[in-house]
Amino acid sequence: MLAILGERLERWKSSPRKWDGGYIWHGFRGIVLTLLQDRRFARDRGKLLTPVIEAEYVQMLFDPDFKSSVAQAKGRTCLDVARLANLWNLVRLCGPGIFLEVGTFQGGTALHICNAMGRSAAPFYCFDPFEKGGFENMTELDQAFKPDDYTSTRYQSVVDLLAAKPNARAIQGFFPAAAEGLNLRDIAFCHLDVDAYNATRQCLEYLAPRLAPRGLIVVDDFGHRETPGVNKAVNEFLAAHPSFLIFPMFPVQALLVPKPLW
Ligand SMILES: C[S@@+](CC[C@H](N)C(=O)[O-])C[C@H]1O[C@@H](n2cnc3c(N)ncnc32)[C@H](O)[C@@H]1O
Numbered sequence: 001m002l003a004i005l006g007e008r009l010e011r012w013k014s015s016p017r018k019w020d021g022g023y024i025w026h027g028f029r030g031i032v033l034t035l036l037q038d039r040r041f042a043r044d045r046g047k048l049l050t051p052v053i054e055a056e057y058v059q060m061l062f063d064p065d066f067k068s069s070v071a072q073a074k075g076r077t078c079l080d081v082a083r084l085a086n087l088w089n090l091v092r093l094c095g096p097g098i099f100l101e102v103g104t105f106q107g108g109t110a111l112h113i114c115n116a117m118g119r120s121a122a123p124f125y126c127f128d129p130f131e132k133g134g135f136e137n138m139t140e141l142d143q144a145f146k147p148d149d150y151t152s153t154r155y156q157s158v159v160d161l162l163a164a165k166p167n168a169r170a171i172q173g174f175f176p177a178a179a180e181g182l183n184l185r186d187i188a189f190c191h192l193d194v195d196a197y198n199a200t201r202q203c204l205e206y207l208a209p210r211l212a213p214r215g216l217i218v219v220d221d222f223g224h225r226e227t228p229g230v231n232k233a234v235n236e237f238l239a240a241h242p243s244f245l246i247f248p249m250f251p252v253q254a255l256l257v258p259k260p261l262w
Helices: 002-013 021-045 064-073 081-091 108-117 155-161 197-210 228-240
Strands: 098-102 124-128 168-172 187-192 211-220 244-249 253-258
Touching: 002 021, 064 081, 064 108, 081 108, 081 187, 081 211, 081 253, 098 108, 108 124, 108 155, 108 168, 108 187, 155 168, 187 197, 197 211, 197 228, 211 228, 228 244, 228 253
Parallel strands: 098 124, 098 187, 124 168, 187 211
Antiparallel strands: 211 253, 244 253
């Protein structure tokens, strides 16, 4: 909580609108809502099934490569270890083609996907507006976010983070517009982590006809209480594209599989 308050104070101090009444009111409202949400989360935590998994039996949690990758992503990703484990397995399951991430923020999952790709020479592209972020075309389903959330990152820091991965390229901008000119085809894998309704819907439409044989899409935040827009976008996409199968994955991801390509 203190970290969140500190971050908001810093953002307020550096804003040119810091003495604007509307801006102050918006910030104050955000703090009150965060406090209320924290109380709700604390109350709900007591009702959970625990322990969530019996970690000591999970072979993967002892895999040195996986552990090292999780350690590298730590502090730069919004994903928990369970979701990182799903990514690790699925990156290694798909067929040949190009690898993508849409929604990269500070680069944690981008680096983790590159680590999971191992020695593969396949190209990897990740897309995000970075410091120019965070969302466009938001709807009432995206109330957990403000248009300028996720700006506490820098394009150059993600470029530096991926510097040791010769096939990786970070691209600044909103997908799919930012992919114009790249002529993306034969997509083997995409991690789609854009949180909001319109962005998820639009990205899925772009990706579907460009998948390679044995291609996969992993959607983050499916089943997340704070992002109902992601579920709506995925469900609408499935209704419009019955050739796709969905596998919800614990805790809050979905795997989309194009049946004819498998
Ligand atoms: C939850 S963060 C991504 C976290 C990251 N995958 C990780 O955990 O390492 C969501 C990001 O998606 C970005 N985003 C939103 N809409 C986008 C779009 N249309 N194209 C690319 N990025 C987008 C936001 O700016 C934000 O940085």
